[in-house]
Amino acid sequence: MTKMPRxxxxxxxxxxxxxxxxxxxxxxxxxxxxVSGAExxxxxxVIVLQQxxxxxxxxxxxxxxxxxxxxxxxxxxDWWGEPLxxxxxxxxxxxxxxxxxxxxVLGESGAVSVSPDATVELNILRLDQDAAGHVILQAQASxxxxxxxAPRLQSFRFSVPPSGSDVQGEVAAISVALGQLADKLAPIxxxxxxxx
Numbered sequence: 129m130t131k132m133p134r135x136x137x138x139x140x141x142x143x144x145x146x147x148x149x150x151x152x153x154x155x156x157x158x159x160x161x162x163v164s165g166a167e168x169x170x171x172x173x174v175i176v177l178q179q180x181x182x183x184x185x186x187x188x189x190x191x192x193x194x195x196x197x198x199x200x201x202x203x204x205x206d207w208w209g210e211p212l213x214x215x216x217x218x219x220x221x222x223x224x225x226x227x228x229x230x231x232x233v234l235g236e237s238g239a240v241s242v243s244p245d246a247t248v249e250l251n252i253l254r255l256d257q258d259a260a261g262h263v264i265l266q267a268q269a270s271x272x273x274x275x276x277x278a279p280r281l282q283s284f285r286f287s288v289p290p291s292g293s294d295v296q297g298e299v300a301a302i303s304v305a306l307g308q309l310a311d312k313l314a315p316i317x318x319x320x321x322x323x324x
Contacts (some may be wrong), residue, residue, distance in 0.1 A: 157209040158191065158299045162222045163307025168318040171231035172245035172273065175317060177221055178236045180213045180250045187212070191295060194257045206248060206295045216252065216306065223310035224248075228318060247272045255302065262287045264297060265305035271317055280320065284312055 185200060186192055189208060193201040208215060217235045225233040234240055254266035264287055271280040286305045291299035 136179075153205065155189075155205045155207040157207055157294070158295065159209045159304045160215055160219050160299065160306060162219050162226070163303055163310070165223065165227050165307060165311045165314065167227055167229055168314050169230060171228040171314075171318040173231060174242055174244045175224065175228065175233045175245040175246045175248065176233050176236055176242075177217055177224070177233065178247055178249045180216050180220070180252060182213050182216075182252050183254065186252065186255055191298070192256045193295075193298065194259075196256065196257075196259045203295060208300070210257075216250075219306060220305075220310060221252075223307060224314060224317070227310055227314035231317075243274075245274050248313065248317065255305075257290070257298060258287070262289050263301035263305055265302070265309060267309060269313060269316075271320075275322060276320070279318060282312075282316060284309055 185195060188202065191203045191206045191208060193203055195201075210218075214237065216239065221233050221235045234242065236242075243276070249270040249272070249274075252267040254264050256264065258264050264285070267284045267287075269280075269282045269284065271282075273280075273324065286308045288301040288305045288308070290301040292300075
């Protein structure tokens with residue numbers, strides 16, 4: 129059995145310690161919480177929320193803090209607990225179900241498949257903080273009814289101040305903004321009329 133030269137041993141030990149010191153801590157995981165809103169008595173019997181389309185800069189595990197000033201501020205160690213599109217869909221299905229109690233609201237990506245009376249398609253164009261620190265949710269929606277040829281199209285923009293300057297404050301503001309989106313979508317889906 130050959131012995132490792134002392135200098136090689138010290139170099140290997142130093143490299144091991146250096147690599148160990150570079151290891152980043154486990155990421156903090158966050159989730160969006162559903163927010164309750166006003167109920168509407170009317171509504172299609174079955175509503176399917178299609179998979180939500182995200183702006184490409186949001187398609188990452190890390191939470192995007194801001195996209196202001198031509199630069200992305202991405203939080204390296206603060207991650208979403210699941211893919212953002214799937215989480216937005218899951219929470220929005222729950223929020224629309226609460227607001228439209230006469231309807232059954234399903235997500236397209238779920239295991240249950242039916243012939244819907246209405247489908248909702250969403251593009252999320254922006255979901256991060258502006259220069260003032262407010263969370264901006266910018267979205268486009270298309271609501272398609274089984275018995276109508278032309279879909280209802282609507283654009284939305286919400287600005288919500290965070291409850292704190294930390295990541296948890298931003299995520300709480302995102303939850304509020306998504307609840308506001310559900311508040312605006314529910315009456316459109318229920319009545320077929322574009323929101324004012």
